[in-house]
Structures are given as C-alpha cells and as structure tokens.
Amino acid sequence: MTLLKNYITGFLNRSGGYVFTATIASRVLSFITSWIALQLLTNKSLGEVLYAWNIITFLMPFIGFGLHQSYIRYGAITHHTNEKEALLYYVLKKGILTSFFLSLIVGLVGFIFPFKISNTGIYLSIFSFIFVPSFLVEVIKIKARLFHQNKQLAFIEIIYHCLLIVLVSLLSYVLKEIGYIIAFITTPIFVVFIFRHSIINTPKLKKPSFIDIEFWKYGFFGGLSNVASMLLFAIDILLIGYLLEDSEKVTVYRYISLIPFSILFLPRVFITTDFVAFTERITHKTYIYNYIKSYMLLFTILSISFVSFFFIFKEYTLNLFDSSFTSYTDSFVILNIGVCGVLIFRGLFGNLLSSIGKIKVNYYITGFAILINCVSNYYLIPSLGIKGAAITSASLLWFTGLSSCIAFFYYYKPQLPTSTV
Template identity: 50%
Template sequence: MIDGLKDLLSGFRNRNGMSIFYATILARILSFFTSWIALQLIDSKDLGVVIYAFTIISFIIPISGLGLHQSLIRYGSLSASDTTKNQIFKYVLNKGLISSVVLVLLIILISLLFKSYFLNGINYLIILSFAIPTFFLLEIVKVQYRLKHQNKTFALVEVSYNILLIILVTILSYTYKEMGYAIALVIAPLLTSVLFIKKLNIDFKIKVKPDIINFGFWKYGFFASLSNVATKFLTAIDIILIGYLLKNSEMVTVYKYISLIPLSLLFISQVFITTDFVNLTENIYNKNYIKKYIKNYMFLFVFISICIGFSSWLFAEDLLLFFGTEFVNYKASFLVLILGAIGILILRGLYGNLLSIIGKANINYYIAISAIVLNVILNYYLIPNYGIYGAALTSTLLMWVTGIISCFAFYKLYKKFLVHQKLE
C-alpha cells in the first residue's frame, strides 16, 4: 500500500502536479486581491451590479462553445498523434467560437427583450456576455497544453491570467470605475490566450476534419458542460433557499462564510484530477492501471480526509473566530459541511471524472440534476425546522450520495466500456 502511494505521488510530481498545486493556490490569492482592489476603487453599490451580471454569465461560461472544450480534452487524450490533437484543436476553436458568438447574440437579444428584469445591469450583462468566447478560447488553450503533457506551462497560463486580471482591474477600475472592471473581466482571458496560443505551434492553414469528430463528440461535450453548470448550481442553491425560506439575509451571510473553508478544500482533489486526467484517459483501456490508480488515490485521500476531519474538529472554533465571534455558534453546521467535503474528496471527485473519461458525462449530468431536485425537496423541510444546520445536513447527505452513485455507476459502466472495446 505504501509503495502504491509512493507511485501515485511520484507520478503526480513527474507530471508537474506540484506546479498546478502552487499555481492553484497563487491564483486563489490573486483572485482575492483582485476582488479587494475592485472594492477599494468602485462604489460597492455599483460594483454589486457588475457582480450580479457576471454571476449570471458565470453560469453560462461552462457551456461556451457548447462544451467543445470538454470534448477536446477527452478525445484529444484518446488520439495518439500530435497531428490529430492539433486537428481536433482547430476544429474545436472554429466551431466553438461560432457557437459562443451565437450564445452572446442570444444573451443580448434576451437582455433587450426583458431589460426590465435586469434593471440598470443590462449594459454590464451585454458587455460581460463577450466573456463567453474569451473564456472559451482561454480554456481550450489550457486544455491543449495539458494534452501535450505540458502541465507546467498550463500552470503558467493560469497564473499569467490572474496577474493580467489584477493589473487590468487596477488600471481600468481606477480609470473607468465599474465599466472598466467589466471590460477587464472580458479582455483578461483574451490577452492571456493570445500570449500563449502561439507557443502551441499549430499550423492553422491546414484544415482537415479528424475522423474522430462525430455526433458523439458533440454530445459528450454538451453533457459535460451541462453537468458543470448543474454542479455549480448545486453549490449555490443552498444559499438561494436559505434566503427564500428564512427571509433572513444574516443567515445567508453566515452560511456563505462557514461553507468557504469546506468548499475551498475541494481544490486538493481537483489538482490531482487536473494533473492526471489526460494520463488516465490515455490508459483507460488498461484495467489494471485504472484499478491500481483508484486504490492508491483512495488510500491517499482517506488519509488526507482523516487529517482534515480531526483538525477541523480540534480547531473549529479558532477557524470560525477568523470570521467573527458570532460564527462560533455555527460550529455544528461547519463540521457537517467538512464531512460533506470529505465525501467529494474521496468519492465524487474521482468517480465523477472517471465517468467522464469513459464518455459517460451524461450520467454526471443526470446525477447532478437529481441532486438538485432532492436538495430542494429536503431543504423545504429541513431549513424551516433546523435553519442553516438543515441546509448543511442536506448538502452533506447529497455530497456522499452522489459520490456513492458515481462510484457504482462507474464500475457498472466500465465493464461494458471494456467489453465494447474488445468487440471493436
């Protein structure tokens, strides 16, 4: 078991996983300072309008390009040659940008038709809609570096984007206030993409449609992106329901802050999966390799989770005091959310991605949608009776249930996946 753990960590280091780890932490720090700078330079009321508009757009960004960036990473990983990977990239770039522009036009049209619902945020909603193609471009550039096993450059792209963002937000917010902030959010991913796309060394003059492109290629990307949107909504629905059912903005604030640490912990598994996704996809037909990886991953994250659980229980009050003395009263809810985060670290983070790797992104979508429905049903009873503790219980239950379902679904479908491959 120890040797297996050493192999897992060694592979993680060899694939420059530590570069992604450090880049993720640095990106979060820079993101925090970007938000802080914007708050210092822009009136909070005006800033709130932009944030509200960008929150709407942020739910649409995952389906930019109709999710073709998701197709790129899976089908690109399954392609043996760099030539094919580059052909897929060019196809995704072309079709994805067209699809993204169509989404922008739809948002503009809807904004103009229902402008009374967006109040004075309509101008920002229209401007920020152009972030859909720019973020799509940035995403496929990052994916292509992962496909080339250049995780160190991928990490550099991530950090460069956040550095550019903080510079642009500072300059444009100081000069043009909230309008400058909105523009910075749009052009930062574009400038980052322009800086790094040349280094991919792709010949854009050669236009050949790869044989791997079919209906399944589009279907996979679309469902993978819908799954991301549903999962993102699942993390936000608790706050929405607390505000709606309790009619208490203070409880909304409390829940948002006590969930910050548990949700932030999820980046640990995300770093591992981001580092290993391409490698796992390339080896998905090797049953022994996948079995060994799962075993080593589970051993590592059970150990990490025990440490997290014990430390959280021991220092819960100290951690909550950081937000304010009043937050200590919600220690039980905090610990319940920590338990939920552990469920994602051990199960959902791994098996959800393995389902995507075998082409079953639609299963992740169905699981997420089912979880949203269950969340609403359970919270309609638990929140009025138990307050935010009820919301924490619901989230934790669903984090574990969705992880367990993902686990069983993967093992069942993986057998069929391997049998189908042998028949081919």
C-alpha cells in the same frame, strides 16, 4: 505506503507541483483582485456588475457549445498527432462560431430583457464579448494538458490572474465599473495573444472520422453537468434566504461553509494534472485500478486529517470569523464531513465517468441531487435552520460521490478495444 509514494511521485513527475502552486496563487490573486475592485468601486455599482457576472458564470460552461470539453476527452484517446491536430482545427472552427452566437444571444437578451436590478442588461451585453476569447484560452490550456505540458498550464493560469489584477486596477480606476468589465474581457484576449503559437499554426485538416453527434453531445452534457454542480453548491444559500427570510443566516452559512468548500480545490488539482494521463490508459484495467486505490488512499488520509483538525479546533476556527459563529459548530462539522464525499469519491469517479464517455451520467446524478436538495431543504431548513441545510448538503455530497463510484464500475468495460478513434 509504497502505492501512495508512487502515486505522489507520479503526480509530481507530471508537473503536478506546478499545477498545485498555480492553483493556490490563482486563488490568492483572485482574492486580491476582488479586494481592489471593492476599494475602487462603490458597493452599489460593484453589486450590479457582479450580478451580471454571475449570470455569465452560469453560461460559461457552454462556450463553444462545450466543444473544449469534448476536445480534452477525445484528444486524450486519439493517439495520432495528425488526428489531434485535425481535432484541434475542428474544435477551433466550430467553437469560435458557436461562442460568437452565444455572445450574440446574450447581448440581445441584455438589451431586450427588463432586469429588476438597474444596469444589469447593459453590463450583461458588454460581458457577452468574453465568450470567444475565454473559449480560446480554454482550448490553449487543454492543448497544454493533452501534450503533457502541465508546467505551461500553470504559467497560463498565473499570467492570466496577474494580468487581471493589473487591468482591473488600471481600468477600474479610470473607467469605474465599465473598466472593471473591460478588464475581464481583455484579460483572456491578452492571454490568447501571448500563447497564440499554440493555435495560430494549426493546419487546416479534414474533419476526423470519429466526430459525430456523440462528440457534440459529450460537450453539451459536460456544460450541463458543470452548471448543475454550481447550482448544487449555490442552492443552499438561495433556499436559506428564501425560507428563513433572514439575511444574517445567509451570511452565517456562507462563512461556515467557506473552509469546507475551499478544500475542494485539492481533488481538482490532481484531476487537472492526471485526467489526460488516465484517459489515455482508460482501458488498461490494472493501471486504472491502481490509480483508483492510490487516489482513494491519499484522499481518505487527507479527509480524516481534515475532519479531525477542524473538529478539535472548530470553535477557535469559527471565532476567527465572528464570535457569534461558534454557536454553529455542529453545522460546521457536518459540512466538513460532507465534503469528504467529494474528496474521496466524486472528484475521482465523476471524472472517470467523463473519461469513459459517460459524462451525461454526471449530469443525471447531479440533477437528481438538486431535486432532493430542494425537497429536503424545504422541510429541514424551517425546522432545523442552518443545520438542516448542512445535513442536506453533507448527505448529497456523499450521495453524488457514491453514485458516481457505482455508476463508473457499472459502465467501465476495460476489455473493450483501446479506442475506435
């Protein structure tokens, strides 16, 4: 238990408690924001806006061509302050430019493409202005992480969501759905203004020598990996609706998966806090192996506790949503078991793969899992219904987790020099 105690103490010393609190607060504030929008906008107009926003969400990992993701990995393995500053200047210069072009392309598509849902094109074009400020916010947050300022990272998250609530309330009340969209665009602009000191004084330094095609590929595959991960979680809902042609079953699956998938914020909190720390020491074999053992011990205990609790109280839990949901307890338990594959393995080893520069492996694993998901659900959903989707999801969450673990130990070469950077 000393290993576990030291791990938690280290997490707290790196301001992990602030990150944890900010994550919980952000989720609560996001829920309040959604509730306010529901009160101020009609279901029809809000649905049209959210449809356009869902498209933006899938494009968001590609802001700056993913350079913000390259920034955190290469910034962590770069030990000289001048090189970190030179890297920041390069990422800002190129990232703003590529984000602008993404906005231009999405804006033109919004005007040209004939979407079936009314107003989607107009809303998409307006939303396209969010890419540049969102990229700058990500860079500001990553800089805080690189300099071990996780407390500031937590403040940025809370301020962002507090501003979003205020702006959504005011602008949606005055301008309705257009105001709602403007609120999402102006929130990151205000955040950038508040924390502008993080980037405004960045010196114009020469491009670091380690920036090459691999640097750009890392960011691009990071974006692909994030999109693939979102698809992996979203595809069950799409296939249930398509294969069963029953909107009620879609609603049931969405709610019985709500609790299992919500617990996945926990590994994100720890990785957000620790990614820079373990990337800086990625070639230190003893440190990395101790980190792996500590992480897996903690999340194995949490997983067993989580599954046990909701197995015992499965009927009571589902009854909180709707009494009819209690007939889906098997699917609920299966999903709870499935997310443990992410808690114990994927959350850790997927990021360790990114840390050693093998982020494309994450994309390949997730992409293959999506293919299996489609084929498996095509046969299991018609015969087993929601349980078929739950079995597929649970199996693939363990598959991606274990695959990430195997891939990491295959590629990990701790005897290599600390960095060529």
